[in-house]
Structures are given as C-alpha cells and as structure tokens.
Amino acid sequence: VNIDEFRSLFPITRERAYLFSGAIAPSNERTEAALEEWARLWRSRPLLSYDAAVEQIEALRAAIARLLGVRATRVSISDNTSRASNTAVRLVRCPSGANVVFDETTYPSSRYPWLSLTAAAPRVAVGNPGERRSDAVIRCIDRDTVAVSISHVAPLTGVRHDLRAIADAAHRHGAVLIVDIAQTAGVVPISLDDDGVDMAVGTTMKWLLGPPGVGFLALRDEDLRETSGVDLGYMALDVAGEEWPQDALPPLWPDGRRLELGMPSLPVLNPAVAGIDLLLELGVSTVHRQVEALVGRCLEGLSDLGVEVRTPVDPADRAGVVAFEHPHAQELARRLAEDGVDIGGYDYGLGRVDPHAFNTVEDIDRFLDGVRRFSAPG
C-alpha cells in the first residue's frame, strides 16, 4: 500500500481528524474484517475457532518478531503491557543491595511492579536543566544496578530515550535494559539487538493498529532459561495433555511460550496480526517519516500560538507523542471533539496530539485552527 491507500483503509478519516493513536488507534478495514471473520466462525463452527488458536498465536508471535527484528522464539504473548512488564520484573534476580533505575517519565506499568515484587531500591533519574533525559538515566547506573526500566517514549512528555547509549551504560555495569515500547513500536524503526534492549514490552492497540487485549514481552534466550517464580499456565507445558504429571512440574517450552498462561482473547489475535501486517506493508520507516512531518508541523503551530510544549524540539528526542500545557485542556478537548477533532491527555491536565501515518497535514491544521478559535477573545 502507498500512504493514500493506507489512509483510505481507515473509515474514521472520512469523518474526523483522529489524533490520539498513542492511546488507541482506530480500526481499519483489515482489522475489522478479521474481527468479523472470527465472530462468524464462533457462531457457525465454535470448535473450529477454538482449534485455530495455536496457529493464530504463532502467526501473532511471528508478526511481532518481524517488527522487532528478533526470532519468534524470543517473543511471549501477553494480554497487555502491564502483564508483560510484571513478567519481565520477575525474571531479574535482585540480590540484597540491588537498585533499579527509572526516570520521571517511566510509565507506572514499568515502575510499580518493581516496588511491589522486589526489594530493589528505586532510583529516579532527575535531569539537570538542559540535560538530555537519557544522560540523567545513565548517571544513576552503578555496579548495584540490576535493571534500567524506562519507557522508550513517555506519554506525558513525548520524550524519546537514546536506547543504545543507555544500553551500553547498563551493560557495562552488568544491568539489563527493560524498555516499554508501547509508544514507539510501529512508529520508530526498532531492532532490539541493535538497540541493546534486553527485554521489551508493549501492546498492539496503539501504533500497531490492532485491538486492545494483546501485549507482548520480547526477551533474550538467556532470560528464558531460569523462569522459576513466574506465573504458570498449561500453555507453557511442553508435554501432551495425556502425560500431565500429578505431582511434579512438567517440562516447559524452551521459548517464549513458557511464559504464556491459558487461552488468550481469541477474537483479537487475527486482527492484531492484520494491524501489524498492514503497518509493515506500508513500512515503519514510511510511518516514521509521515508522523515526524506531522509532529513537526504541530509543534511549530503550537509554538506560533504561544502554547507551552513539553515535547523536545529535536526529532531524535521524540516520536509520535506531542504533549502540551493547557490551562483548560479538558474543555479544549471537548470543544475540539464537537468539531470532529480528537485529542487526548486531558485526564492528566495536558493536551496530547499523537498523529499516525493515516493522518494528514490538514488534520493537524484543523486541530491548530480549533486551538486558535478556542483561545480567541470573546
């Protein structure tokens, strides 16, 4: 698909300027078709829909692996980012005296599991004025650091971390780098190994153009060796059902499946694959270019309007999230929605514009016009 064909697959684009894919992307014709197909099978041949589960899980695993540039055996499917993040935390050994490094922009799902599940001392990297966030994180890493847990792009600031630089510092001290890529997978080209990421977690409902209810954990082979202490379900077992032992732990799959529990939400598996396939068909680099052009225009327009923007000006330090201050964010979002423009962030007292590649310059200008009219006296 080219970018115009891509846009035409999103019915919402004919009605609204939808600018909040960092929360949930709208459906497209392909994901909807997959969802409807599942419902039809569920109605007519429920057992066939059930029997197709394993094949569909494997197709999803392969699609996520393609996106992240890793072998499929290194991907474990989960139901959301938060679950995947809890699993990642459980895989890190924390001797006494250990610490874990976050920064102020680390999303709660990558922060609180550490405080709940481990005794690692939290270190929150606070940047000095003018300092890059990634450098502040690097400053906090020492020989007792077992993990650095960050959001690649933070939803409340739009700041993007320099993964390679943080990975090098973490690895020098024997720590692992765990990254929440919910706000970058699909919009920034990512290769986990090139970026030095040891474990990555995310969800399909945002930039990956899929439905909610699917998350993932991608990890290294060595992290799959010692998995005692993680949740365990029958899907993790590498033995046939008739051989399940009564009183001993059966062998587990050697790959990402060993972290999977029971039946996932079947209706969303194929739609999730359809979303990732569509994205890869257009190409993540093309998505990135289009999103960067739209974000650039949005930042410029907001600054012309005198709006205080939280998102960095350097394209290398941001991705698809534009966060800005607004004293009446909630009312602004309500007024924009009445005019067919959807933005977010208002739950946090700010404004957020997260354009995807199906958006256009006209969508951004419609938003900027709405802000101008909202702020106009009288």
Ligand SMILES: Cc1ncc(COP(=O)(O)O)c(C=O)c1O
């Ligand atoms: C950085 C980040 N991580 C995770 C999530 C969502 O987590 P979950 O998939 O657990 O709902 C979001 C947004 O909602 C996010 O912005």
